[in-house]
Structure formats: C-alpha cells, structure tokens
Amino acid sequence: MTAIAPSIPKRRRNTEGRDAWLLVLPALLPVMLFSVYPLVYGVALGFTDAEAGLNVETHFNGLDNYVELAGNGLFWDSFTIGLVWAFSVTVLQFLASLGLALLLNLDLRLRWLARTLALIPWAMPPVIIAIMWQLMLNPSYGPVNRTLAALGLPSGVNWLGESSIALPVVILVGVWAGMPQTTVTLLAGLQSVPAELGEAAAIDGASTWRRFWHVTLPALRPIIVAITTLDLIWNFNSFALVFVLTAGGPGGTTMLPSLFAYNEAFRYGNFGYAAAMGNVMVVLIGAFLFLYLRGQMRRRLQ
Amino acid sequence: MTTMSKAARPRTLGRNRFARPLQYLALLAYMCFLGFPLLFLLTTAFKTPRELQSPDAGLLPQQLNFDNFTSAIDKANLYTAAGNSLLVAVTTTVIVTAVALPAAYALVRFRTRMRAFATGWILLSQVFPFILIIIPLFLLLKNIGLVNTLLGLVLVYAVWSLPFSLWMLQGYVAAIPVELEEASAVDGAGRLKTLLKIVLPLLAPGLVATSLFTFINSWNEFFFALVLIQDPDMQTLPLALARFVGAEGQVQLGQLAAAALLACIPSLVFFLLIQKRLTAGLLSGAVKG
Numbered sequence: 187m188t189a190i191a192p193s194i195p196k197r198r199r200n201t202e203g204r205d206a207w208l209l210v211l212p213a214l215l216p217v218m219l220f221s222v223y224p225l226v227y228g229v230a231l232g233f234t235d236a237e238a239g240l241n242v243e244t245h246f247n248g249l250d251n252y253v254e255l256a257g258n259g260l261f262w263d264s265f266t267i268g269l270v271w272a273f274s275v276t277v278l279q280f281l282a283s284l285g286l287a288l289l290l291n292l293d294l295r296l297r298w299l300a301r302t303l304a305l306i307p308w309a310m311p312p313v314i315i316a317i318m319w320q321l322m323l324n325p326s327y328g329p330v331n332r333t334l335a336a337l338g339l340p341s342g343v344n345w346l347g348e349s350s351i352a353l354p355v356v357i358l359v360g361v362w363a364g365m366p367q368t369t370v371t372l373l374a375g376l377q378s379v380p381a382e383l384g385e386a387a388a389i390d391g392a393s394t395w396r397r398f399w400h401v402t403l404p405a406l407r408p409i410i411v412a413i414t415t416l417d418l419i420w421n422f423n424s425f426a427l428v429f430v431l432t433a434g435g436p437g438g439t440t441m442l443p444s445l446f447a448y449n450e451a452f453r454y455g456n457f458g459y460a461a462a463m464g465n466v467m468v469v470l471i472g473a474f475l476f477l478y479l480r481g482q483m484r485r486r487l488q
Numbered sequence: 489m490t491t492m493s494k495a496a497r498p499r500t501l502g503r504n505r506f507a508r509p510l511q512y513l514a515l516l517a518y519m520c521f522l523g524f525p526l527l528f529l530l531t532t533a534f535k536t537p538r539e540l541q542s543p544d545a546g547l548l549p550q551q552l553n554f555d556n557f558t559s560a561i562d563k564a565n566l567y568t569a570a571g572n573s574l575l576v577a578v579t580t581t582v583i584v585t586a587v588a589l590p591a592a593y594a595l596v597r598f599r600t601r602m603r604a605f606a607t608g609w610i611l612l613s614q615v616f617p618f619i620l621i622i623i624p625l626f627l628l629l630k631n632i633g634l635v636n637t638l639l640g641l642v643l644v645y646a647v648w649s650l651p652f653s654l655w656m657l658q659g660y661v662a663a664i665p666v667e668l669e670e671a672s673a674v675d676g677a678g679r680l681k682t683l684l685k686i687v688l689p690l691l692a693p694g695l696v697a698t699s700l701f702t703f704i705n706s707w708n709e710f711f712f713a714l715v716l717i718q719d720p721d722m723q724t725l726p727l728a729l730a731r732f733v734g735a736e737g738q739v740q741l742g743q744l745a746a747a748a749l750l751a752c753i754p755s756l757v758f759f760l761l762i763q764k765r766l767t768a769g770l771l772s773g774a775v776k777g
Contacts (some may be wrong), residue, residue, distance in 0.1 A: 187518055205594070205598070206594040206598035209590040209591055209593065209594035210591045210594050210595065211617065212586075212587045212590070212591065212623065213536075213587045213588060213590075213650055214585070214590035214591075215644075215656065216646065216647050216650070217609070217650055217651070219647075220625065220628075220643060220644065220647040221609075221613060221621070221647050221648065222609075223624075223628075224621050224628060225613075225616060225620060225621055225624075227624035227628075228616075228619075228620035228621055228623055228624045228773045229620060231624065236623075284516075284520050285514065285518075286712055289511060289515050289518065292511060294512065294515055295509060295512075296515065296519075297515075299519065300515055300518060300519050300522075303518075303519055303522040303526070304518075305759055305760075306522070306526060306756065306759070307522070308755075308759060309752065309755040309756045309758065309759035310708075310755065311702070311708035311709075311710065311725075311726050311751065311752070311755070311776075312708070312710060313708075313710050313726040313727075313729050313730050314726075314748045314751055314752055315750050316733075317729065317733055317744060317745075318525050318526075318528075318529045318745075318748060320733065320740060320744075321523065321528065321529065321532060321744070321745060322525050322528060324741070325740065327540055327541070329524075329528055329547070329614055362521070362522070362525070365522070376671055383646060386689035386709070394507075415525075416614070419614055419615055420614075422529075423617050423618060425618065425649075425710070425711050426710035426711055426726070429730075430730050430733060431586060443617075444617055444618065444619060445617040446711045447617070448619060448715075451619060451623055452715060457623050457627075460623060461619070462620040462621055463619065464616075464617045464620035465620070467617045467619075468615065468616055468617060468620065471615065472615060477616070483594075485767050
C-alpha cells in the first residue's frame with residue numbers, strides 16, 4: 187500500500203493471478219490426475235499388448251492392434267450397429283422433440299402435464315428405464331403384447347429376443363430415454379426466438395409452414411447443431427441402457443461398440459486391444475463431428 | 489418462462505379451424521408415449537403376483553397393496569446398496585461443490601486462460617468413449633488399492649462431475665454484476681467478507697441446482713460402478729438393481745417394479761422441484777460460459 191502509484195496496477199495483477207491459481211488448483215489437480223492422465227494413458231494403451239492379471243508384462247506393439255482390428259469382422263459389425271443406433275436415435279429424437287417443443291410452445295391446456303412427463307425420463311437412471319421397458323415388452327405379461335392381443339393382432343412377438351427386430355425396438359427405447367434433454371433445449375431455443383420475426387412474416391402473408399421453415403428454423407439453427415452434436419456423441423457412447431436391456435443380444439444384433447469393448451476388456455482381459463477399439467471409435471466419431479460442424483459453419487457464413 | 493411463451497405465441501396459428509384439434513391430438517399422443525410406461529411401472533408395483541400372471545387383469549391393480557415395496561426393502565442387498573449410493577452421492581456432492589465454487593469464481597472474475605482450457609476439456613471429455621478412461625482408471629485405482637471401495641468410486645465421480653459443475657456454476661457467477669463487489673470493496677469490506685456477504689447469497693440458488701445435479705448424476709451412475717465394484721457389499725443401487733433383473737427379477741416382476749420406483753424417488757423429487765430453474769441454469773451456463 188505504500189508503493190508508488192505507477193507500480194500498483196502491476197502488483198495488483200500479480201497477486202490476482204496468484205489468487206486465481208490458488209482458487210483453481212484444488213479443481214485442477216484431481217482433474218489432471220484422474221481424468222487427463224487416464225485419458226492420455228488410455229490412448230497410449232491402445233498401442234500396447236496390455237492384459238489383465240498379475241505379473242503380466244506390457245510391451246508397445248505399434249500398430250499390431252489395429253492390423254488385428256481391421257480383420258475383426260465382429261468389431262466392424264458392432265461398429266456398424268453403433269452407427270445405426272447413434273444416427274437413428276439422434277434423428278428420431280430430434281424430430282420427436284422438435285414436434286413436442288413446438289406444441290409446448292403453444293398455449294395449449296394440459297401443457298404443464300406434458301412438460302412434466304417429458305422431463306421425467308431425465309430423472310430416471312438408465313438402468314431403471316431399461317428395467318421398465320423390459321417389463322413393458324415382456325412377451326407374456328407385458329402391456330404391449332396384451333394390447334396387441336386385445337386388438338386381435340399378432341401378439342406372440344418376443345420384442346427383445348428376436349434378432350430381426352431387437353435393434354429397432356432398442357432404438358425406440360433410446361429415443362424415449364433421450365427426449366427430455368433435446369425437448370428442453372429446443373423449447374428454450376424457441377422461446378428465445380423474437381416473436382416480432384414471426385409476426386412480421388405473418389403480416390406479409392406467409393403461411394404457418396413457410397414461417398416455420400423460413401423464420402423459426404433458421405433462428406434455431408445454432409441450438410439444433412449444438413444439441414444434435416451432443417446427442418450423437420452421447421448416443422454413440424451410451425452403455426447402461428442397452429447393457430441392461432439386451433446385453434448386446436440376441437446374437438450380437440444390439441452389440442454397441444461400447445459393450446463390445448467392455449466385454450473385450452473386462453470379460454476377456456485384453457486391455458490393450460480394447461483401448462485400441464476406443465481409439466478407433468474416437469478417431470471416426472471425431473472425424474464425423476469435424477465434417478458436420480465445419481459444414482454447419484460454412485453454411486452460417488454464407 | 490410462462491410470460492415469455494405467451495408473448496411468443498403465434499396467434500395466427502389458430503386461423504385454421506382444424507389446427508387446434510390436431511394440436512391436441514398430437515399432444516395426447518406424446519403424453520401416451522411418454523407417460524404410459526411410467527403409469528405401467530407404477531401400477532405393476534402395486535399388483536400381487538397372481539394379478540400379474542393372470543391374462544385378463546386390467547391396467548390398474550385391484551387394490552393398493554404395498555407388499556412389493558416392503559419385500560423389496562427387506563431384501564438386504566437393496567438396502568445396503570441404497571445406503572452405499574447415498575453415501576457416495578452425498579460425499580461426491582460435498583467435494584465437488586467445495587472444489588468447484590472457488591474455481592468457478594476464479595475462472596469468471598480473473599479471466600485467465602484456464603477458462604478456455606476448462607471449456608475445451610469439458611467438450612473433449614464428452615467425446616472420448618468411456619472405455620478409454622475406465623481401463624487406465626481401473627489400473628490406477630488398483631495400484632493405490634482403491635478398487636472395490638466406495639472411496640475410489642467417490643474419487644472417480646467427483647472428477648467426472650467437476651467439469652460440468654464448473655460449467656454450470658460459472659454461468660451463475662457471470663450473472664452476478666461485478667459492480668456489486670466493487671461497491672462492497674469501496675465500502676471497505678475485505679475480499680473474503682465481500683465473497684461471504686455479497687457473492688455467496690446471490691449464488692445460493694445456482695449452487696443448490698448445481699449440487700443437486702451432481703448428486704443425481706452420482707446416484708444414477710452405472711458404468712464406472714459396474715467396473716470398479718465387484719464386492720456385493722459395496723455395490724450401489726443401480727448395480728444391485730441390474731443384478732436383480734438378471735436373477736430373481738424375471739419372476740418377481742412386482743418387486744422389481746417397486747424397487748425401481750423407490751430408486752427413482754430422489755431424482756424425481758429433485759427434477760419436479762427445479763424443473764424451471766433447470767432450463768434457465770443450463771442456458772445461462774451455455775450462453776455466458
């Protein structure tokens with residue numbers, strides 16, 4: 187405090203910097219130790235022959251894992267299933283949520299009830315959502331088959347047990363489980379679109395559909411890009427829901443890549459090989475996101 | 489939120505005579521799709537085994553029968569598991585909040601480069617598949633003897649909840665006008681006093697929302713627990729339920745539904761309480777972060 191005037195700002199900045207570090211350090215240290223370090227370690231493991239068990243020596247084996255992976259048909263099957271799952275769930279979720287968000291944005295009665303119902307799946311652990319749908323789809327006691335039977339329709343279908351329909355059914359459950367986040371985000375976006383825009387277009391004689399397409403949708407675009415990107419990542423990496431619903435069955439038709447890699451690591455103990463699968467997943471999904479986001483950026487600039 | 493949506497209501501949508509009924513029809517369809525599974529879970533939990541097996545039983549149970557709930561609670565492992573889940577979730581929340589609060593404040597007020605790093609890390613940590621993280625974490629925790637312990641689980645949850653909590657909290661901090669703090673400093677209050685008397689009370693609602701969010705995420709988490717916990721005495725509620733499904737749950741549908749409902753209660757109560765704040769908080773984190 188006795189310092190001469192010109193030196194004060196500099197000194198103040200210095201102590202502020204130190205204060206900032208002191209306040210951030212308790213957060214930074216554990217994050218470094220338990221998330222940055224494991225992640226780097228995990229990526230590196232993908233280039234080794236690491237295995238579970240005591241006294242097993244680990245060696246770097248360069249690209250051996252990837253050469254082996256390239257010839258592993260089961261992994262690529264699982265990867266394809268993962269892509270089908272992630273894209274279908276994301277697109278259907280987006281369409282269903284957009285419709286619901288538009289309805290919730292209108293002045294309809296019972297809107298509060300619909301809004302609450304739309305939020306509840308968010309509050310449920312994925313394990314419980316899976317249990318609930320198992321009960322729903324139970325071939326003999328489940329209400330789905332009972333309703334079909336009451337309507338005189340074929341009702342003996344084992345929804346989660348037949349390889350031709352298990353994936354679409356699981357995708358439907360995925361849509362149900364993920365709708366809240368997308369709906370809430372889109373609704374918040376809709377409410378921030380200035381009402382004047384739509385009114386001006388209406389005065390100019392634009393139809394409801396044209397106003398939606400030319401006014402609302404462009405205004406929502408940044409939010410749509412953000413939520414579909416996040417949804418895609420979350421869906422591609424999702425685990426618990428399908429793990430409990432089908433555990434990857436029947437016959438591997440719902441074996442998402444995350445389940446496949448989990449089995450490889452913790453059932454067969456091939457840590458290095460499983461980490462290599464993780465690396466392939468990151469690279470491919472990262473490349474896709476890069477292209478998607480770059481395309482959206484360009485469109486925005488035009 | 490209500491006032492905003494009223495202002496944004498496109499009045500001319502009602503011009504078409506058929507629009508309104510169609511809108512209600514669509515809303516009804518959504519409510520059935522979203523609500524029916526929940527209704528079914530609820531009613532199943534109250535049905536007796538005989539009712540569940542009978543082919544012509546209706547949707548609603550014949551009477552409110554709490555046997556499923558009592559026998560689900562009596563199951564020793566579910567009881568222990570709920571205790572473990574509670575312990576893990578509360579400890580995680582306390583740690584995360586204590587660490588994230590000062591850090592969020594520093595990130596917003598001191599405008600350091602760490603803020604860009606933190607935001608980048610949050611996004612990056614979402615992209616990486618959990619398999620890449622769990623193998624090294626498993627090896628790391630094994631080396632320090634924390635596999636199969638609740639402490640190890642708390643550590644992992646705390647670290648993986650931190651980025652999101654930071655993100656949410658810094659949105660709330662940024663919403664507090666810095667002039668308030670300056671005014672307090674001019675009045676002669678020290679930094680600590682300013683933080684405790686001015687910033688903390690204003691931050692309280694955001695702090696509550698953020699810590700409840702952390703609590704729910706830990707309460708619901710499944711994957712890390714599946715890998716890190718093998719000892720049945722240490723398992724958390726989602727783990728215990730997942731094992732119950734595989735074992736006797738296939739036969740005891742009513743008990744399974746009752747246990748599932750009980751496990752949802754903390755998060756359901758929380759979501760209904762904060763459903764309005766939730767949207768606002770997420771958006772403020774996104775916009776101002």
